[in-house]
Amino acid sequence: MSSNNSRPVIEGMRQEYNTNSLCQRAAVKLSVDYIRQAIDVLEIENLPIIIIGDYGSSHGSNSVYAIQFIIEALKETKKFDENKQQIFVVHNDLPTNDWASLFEVLAKNRSYHGVASGRSFYEQCLPSNSLAFGYTSISLHWLSTKPCNISDQCLVHSSRNESEINEFRQKAALDYAHFLEYRSRELVPGGVLVLVILANSEKDNRDHADLLYRCAQELLSPQELLDYTLPIYCRSYSECVDRDLFEKFGLELVKADAINVKSDLGEKLRNGEITLDYLAQVQTAAVRAACEYPLKQALISNKQRSTEEIVKILDQYWDLHEKGMKEQSYDFNTDMMVIDLVLKKKINK
Numbered sequence: 001m002s003s004n005n006s007r008p009v010i011e012g013m014r015q016e017y018n019t020n021s022l023c024q025r026a027a028v029k030l031s032v033d034y035i036r037q038a039i040d041v042l043e044i045e046n047l048p049i050i051i052i053g054d055y056g057s058s059h060g061s062n063s064v065y066a067i068q069f070i071i072e073a074l075k076e077t078k079k080f081d082e083n084k085q086q087i088f089v090v091h092n093d094l095p096t097n098d099w100a101s102l103f104e105v106l107a108k109n110r111s112y113h114g115v116a117s118g119r120s121f122y123e124q125c126l127p128s129n130s131l132a133f134g135y136t137s138i139s140l141h142w143l144s145t146k147p148c149n150i151s152d153q154c155l156v157h158s159s160r161n162e163s164e165i166n167e168f169r170q171k172a173a174l175d176y177a178h179f180l181e182y183r184s185r186e187l188v189p190g191g192v193l194v195l196v197i198l199a200n201s202e203k204d205n206r207d208h209a210d211l212l213y214r215c216a217q218e219l220l221s222p223q224e225l226l227d228y229t230l231p232i233y234c235r236s237y238s239e240c241v242d243r244d245l246f247e248k249f250g251l252e253l254v255k256a257d258a259i260n261v262k263s264d265l266g267e268k269l270r271n272g273e274i275t276l277d278y279l280a281q282v283q284t285a286a287v288r289a290a291c292e293y294p295l296k297q298a299l300i301s302n303k304q305r306s307t308e309e310i311v312k313i314l315d316q317y318w319d320l321h322e323k324g325m326k327e328q329s330y331d332f333n334t335d336m337m338v339i340d341l342v343l344k345k346k347i348n349k
């Protein structure tokens, strides 16, 4: 039995995201070579205003880090002429994002003019032919809507239900096509996109997904458990590197790689620099900051629980998660697989 649910599926990250997103920061740091390669092929000499967009900026700390790197690289490579051109940055995320946190980060960092765009990146967010440099990191695995509930797991990657997996696969393909179509419209000819996409690394996803589901089985009613389906799909390399789609939207593939983003936590644990308890605590806080909303939503939408009960269940859930990680941590790979892509909008489209 799977029920369809087409309302927006996440509000954004939990409040503590900025301090619990080191893993995502590592992916941003590893994208700098791709940013440089994108700038090498960028052709924007005649633009008076260079618009840079970050899609899925969340609470801002990693986003500002990426933007500052892009601006520095534009200056170093002289692709940006400070006497003739200006830089304007758009931080995009869902309307329900914690924008106050992002504005706080922007207020502390006054090195560029940054504004917010609160609109789904699966729609057009900027005027056509305006964007020079589009960037996104660890955001495209969040689907626009949940295509169906998953009946045997909470994450599609560990499900064995072929028809449900297929619905997720199709939704992810459609969302990706929309993302590329709208970014292509927004880009000026000669403009570029750098995409850092969380990839499907089968074994790691399955271990963690199993733990997320086991914890939910202990606390949720059958209907809540069914509704607790994360609207996430981690794409494979071939799903990301789709030359027909690039061609259709006038985009040229400059570079694509699958990259292992190493987490230093695993290494520190092996060297005895941190304890297993600490690793489980840090990892749980990170997963909670990024993924709590769908669980909360499953509890709220079933209207069976008081607000106090929901708060209690959420705490219990993450306690169980931390305990489960401690028991299994030797098995957990704390690294992350990503696909990094550089695309350029063709000049003679």
Ligand SMILES: C[S@@+](CC[C@H](N)C(=O)[O-])C[C@H]1O[C@@H](n2cnc3c(N)ncnc32)[C@H](O)[C@@H]1O
Pocket: 010, 011, 012, 013, 021, 024, 025, 028, 055, 056, 057, 058, 059, 062, 063, 092, 093, 094, 097, 119, 120, 121, 122, 136, 137, 138, 139, 142, 143, 144, 290
């Ligand atoms: C894991 S965070 C990554 C944030 C940041 N790029 C980083 O590297 O830390 C994913 C972000 O994507 C946003 N997001 C998810 N779906 C979105 C959509 N359809 N439109 C805009 N933002 C979206 C979420 O709200 C969240 O802030």
